[in-house]
Amino acid sequence: MGAWEKNVRKVVPYTPGEQPDCTNIIKLNTNENPYPPAPGVADVLRKFDAQVLRRYPDPAAEALVCALADHYGVKKGQVFVGVGSDDVLAMSFLTFFNGKKPILFPDITYSFYDVWADLFRIPYQCLPLDEEFEIRTEDYFRECGGIVIPNPNAPTGAEKDLSELEQIMAHNSDVIVIIDEAYIDFGGESAVSLLSKYDNLLVVQTFSKSRSLAGMRIGYAFGNEKLIKYLNDVKYSFNSYTMDTVTIAVGVEAVKDDIYFQKMLKKVVDTREWTKKELRRLGFLFQDSKSNFIFATHPKCPAKALFEALKKEGIFVRYFDKPRIDNYLRISIGTDQEMKTLLAFLEQYLGENV
Numbered sequence: 001m002g003a004w005e006k007n008v009r010k011v012v013p014y015t016p017g018e019q020p021d022c023t024n025i026i027k028l029n030t031n032e033n034p035y036p037p038a039p040g041v042a043d044v045l046r047k048f049d050a051q052v053l054r055r056y057p058d059p060a061a062e063a064l065v066c067a068l069a070d071h072y073g074v075k076k077g078q079v080f081v082g083v084g085s086d087d088v089l090a091m092s093f094l095t096f097f098n099g100k101k102p103i104l105f106p107d108i109t110y111s112f113y114d115v116w117a118d119l120f121r122i123p124y125q126c127l128p129l130d131e132e133f134e135i136r137t138e139d140y141f142r143e144c145g146g147i148v149i150p151n152p153n154a155p156t157g158a159e160k161d162l163s164e165l166e167q168i169m170a171h172n173s174d175v176i177v178i179i180d181e182a183y184i185d186f187g188g189e190s191a192v193s194l195l196s197k198y199d200n201l202l203v204v205q206t207f208s209k210s211r212s213l214a215g216m217r218i219g220y221a222f223g224n225e226k227l228i229k230y231l232n233d234v235k236y237s238f239n240s241y242t243m244d245t246v247t248i249a250v251g252v253e254a255v256k257d258d259i260y261f262q263k264m265l266k267k268v269v270d271t272r273e274w275t276k277k278e279l280r281r282l283g284f285l286f287q288d289s290k291s292n293f294i295f296a297t298h299p300k301c302p303a304k305a306l307f308e309a310l311k312k313e314g315i316f317v318r319y320f321d322k323p324r325i326d327n328y329l330r331i332s333i334g335t336d337q338e339m340k341t342l343l344a345f346l347e348q349y350l351g352e353n354v
């Protein structure tokens with residue numbers, strides 16, 4: 001091979017969940033929302049004037065930043081927006097994690113964190129969850145280059161008490177603590193309330209799950225104004241026009257309609273609680289999820305066999321062939337009908353195979 005290869009930035013990319021392009025499946029593998037986005041979103045798209053696209057978008061995405069600031073009761077200068085929270089998180093790693101000490105995150109967590117750390121050459125250390133798959137708060141009371149914690153955690157779905165997260169912020173005031181709240185709207189308590197107390201806190205959220213807009217790519221972060229300014233400086237040094245004009249308009253509509261949002265969230269949460277009861281009845285074990293998925297294991301049936309059987313049936317869930325979690329399935333919450341079909345198949349399968 002050519003000598004040029006030694007200068008290549010070699011990375012092992014993140015593997016996203018399958019997006020099979022057939023229609024007749026039940027797709028419970030990437031935590032998408034089963035319900036449509038706010039009705040105003042479809043209106044905006046229908047009425048959109050293509051002429052507008054001649055112009056570059058607003059690099060500051062002012063309309064969306066203002067809508068988010070209004071809705072969450074923070075200042076405009078405390079809001080950063082990006083192309084999905086993956087973009088926001090990647091920019092945050094690049095901006096804030098430039099020390100020599102390792103950054104810390106759990107061993108079982110969103111599998112993009114170590115990919116970004118490798119990509120940006122950031123040293124990192126994964127701290128093991130305990131036997132019950134809980135984050136051990138005290139483990140994070142130590143010298144480090146920064147901290148990333150998803151709350152609720154993925155793929156476990158478990159929520160950490162805000163008071164415990166606060167202890168982590170307080171013990172690490174000399175580094176940035178990122179709380180990734182991709183699933184917070186499904187019943188968790190947001191760290192946004194701690195922003196005025198901790199200037200080292202960055203709270204990251206997304207439109208992909210709770211606002212049914214995974215295909216639009218909108219993520220955002222809240223932090224103190226100085227921190228957000230640093231993030232924007234890096235973003236504008238990389239690509240000024242990350243968010244397109246259509247996306248900005250769609251995002252504003254989605255934030256405005258809080259009545260629809262609350263109603264739809266309640267449906268997902270009700271279905272989740274029903275699914276928990278049914279899974280328990282069939283003998284599955286799992287933590288008390290506060291997200292839109294359940295991470296379950298069955299003491300008498302290997303997860304991998306179940307995963308394959310479900311797939312044959314056209315029901316896609318997520319299976320991770322990784323240490324500690326290779327006997328678990330992560331099941332996203334779909335519509336009531338989808339969950340009933342899933343449960344009926346599981347009941348039949350376990351009856352025949354266990």
Ligand SMILES: *Cc1c(COP(=O)(O)O)cnc(C)c1O
Nearest residue numbers: 084085086110154182206208219
């Ligand atoms: C889905 C997810 C994200 C990324 O979502 P985007 O679609 O990029 O906004 C980030 N963190 C966690 C924990 C997730 O599950």
